[in-house]
Amino acid sequence: VDTDDDEYCLSNIFNTYYVDEDGDDLGGALANDYLCSDDADASWELNNNDNDDACTSNLYADYCVDSDGDDHADAITATDICTDHAGSYFASGDDCAVDTDDDEYCLSNTFNTYYVDEDLDDLGGALANDYLCSDDADASWELNNNDNDDACNSNEYQDWCADTDEDGQGGALTNDDLCTDDTGDEGSVTNCTDADDACTANDYQDWYTDTDEDGQGSD
Numbered sequence: 001v002d003t004d005d006d007e008y009c010l011s012n013i014f015n016t017y018y019v020d021e022d023g024d025d026l027g028g029a030l031a032n033d034y035l036c037s038d039d040a041d042a043s044w045e046l047n048n049n050d051n052d053d054a055c056t057s058n059l060y061a062d063y064c065v066d067s068d069g070d071d072h073a074d075a076i077t078a079t080d081i082c083t084d085h086a087g088s089y090f091a092s093g094d095d096c097a098v099d100t101d102d103d104e105y106c107l108s109n110t111f112n113t114y115y116v117d118e119d120l121d122d123l124g125g126a127l128a129n130d131y132l133c134s135d136d137a138d139a140s141w142e143l144n145n146n147d148n149d150d151a152c153n154s155n156e157y158q159d160w161c162a163d164t165d166e167d168g169q170g171g172a173l174t175n176d177d178l179c180t181d182d183t184g185d186e187g188s189v190t191n192c193t194d195a196d197d198a199c200t201a202n203d204y205q206d207w208y209t210d211t212d213e214d215g216q217g218s219d
Contacts, residue, residue, distance in 0.1 A: 004036075007036060008036075009036035009037070009038055010036075010038055011036060011037045011038050013036065013037040014034055014035065014036055014037070015034075015035060015037055015040065015046055016030070016032070016033045016034065016035075016046070017030075017031040017032045017035055017040050017041070017044040017045070017046065018030055018031055018044060018045050018046070018047065018048040018050075019031045019043075019044060019045075019053065020043050020044060020045045020050070020053065021053040021054060022050070022052075022053050022054055022055060022056040022084075023043070023056060024050065024055075024056045024057075024058060025045060026045060026047060026049045026050035026053070026058070027044065027045030027046070027047045027048045027049065027050055027053075028048060028050040028052075028053030029048075029053065030048070031044050032044075052082065054082070055082035055083075055084055056082075056084050057082060057083045057084055059082070059083040060080045060081060060082055060083065061080075061081060061083055061086070061092040061093060062076045062078065062079045062080070062081070062092060062093055062096070063076065063077070063078045063079075063081050063085075063086070063088075063089035063090075063091070063092045063096070064076045064077055064078070064089060064090060064091055064092070064095075064096035064097065065077060065089055065090045066090040066091075066099070067102050067103070068099070068101075068102060068103060068104060068105045068106075069105060070099070070104075070105045070106050070107055070109070071107065072098050072099035072100070072106075072109050073090050073091040073095055073096045073097065073098050073099055074090075074096065074097070074099050074102040075096060075097040075102065076096045076097065104133060105133075106133035106134075106135060107133075107135055108133060108134045108135050110133070110134040111131055111132065111133055111134070112131075112132065112134055112137070112143055113127070113129070113130050113131065113132075113143070114127075114128040114129050114132055114137050114138075114141040114142070114143065115127055115128055115141060115142050115143070115144065115145040115147075116128045116140075116141060116142075116150065117140050117141060117142045117147070117150065118150045118151060119147070119149075119150050119151055119152055119153040119181075120140065120153060121147065121152075121153045121154075121155060122142060123142065123144065123146045123147035123150070123155070124141065124142030124143070124144045124145045124146065124147055124150075125145065125147045125149075125150030126145075126150065127145070128141050129141075149179065151179070152179035152180075152181055153179075153181050154179060154180045154181055156179070156180045157177040157178060157179055157180065158177070158178060158180055158190050159173060159175065159176055159177065159178070159190070159192055160173075160174050160175035160178055160183075160184025160185060160188040160189065160190055160192075161173050161174055161188055161189060161190075161191075161192035161194070162174050162185070162187060162188050162197060163187060163188060163189045163194070163197065164187070164197045164198065165194070165196075165197050165198055165199060165200040166200065167194065167199075167200040167201070167202060168189060168191060169189065169191050169192075169193050169194035169197075169202070170188060170189045170190070170191055170192040170193070170194055170197070171192070171194040171195075171196075171197030172197065173192065174188040175188065
């Protein structure tokens with residue numbers, strides 16, 4: 001029985017065909033509403049169930065890039081993109097928006113404020129940089145600025161006094177509140193207790209005249 005007496009068709013089968021541009025076995029746009037199967041393109045489909053004939057996966061995601069090339073994803077910049085194009089982006093969904101700074105290359109992804117530590121006591125002093133990737137920070141810099149004196153490692157101080165009579169006790173002040181990292185002026189000591197810096201013994205006695213040289217003195 002000839003399905004169509006007016007059309008030459010060896011298969012004797014006529015169908016409505018739909019284009020399948022993305023090769024997902026789902027038809028999209030109408031190719032021909034009445035065609036002998038002998039003449040149909042092998043890629044055409046008998047259904048038109050494809051909502052997007054430019055997306056093979058028929059799946060969509062939100063994507064982002066890595067604009068500064070530091071291997072950390074920027075915020076999402078493209079939404080509802082066919083997953084066929086995933087290779088054009090760096091990451092998708094929850095894997096996006098992990099870069100602390102999209103404009104700064106920083107492998108550690110950590111930015112801090114750094115302070116100079118001149119005396120290497122692990123206490124920072126003057127500001128080194130108020131916003132810097134940790135990769136680029138000097139190893140001696142600190143994250144705190146708690147050093148009141150960045151020229152004194154010990155952060156302790158002492159007075160030095162002149163020891164003119166060299167008895168180990170100082171008299172007149174030579175250095176006031178000198179950092180213990182340093183030594184006071186030559187001839188000075190830290191024991192500032194000498195009431196008389198012209199007396200080595202720091203002992204005193206009365207002397208009397210011995211006119212007759214008998215070993216006994218008198219007033």
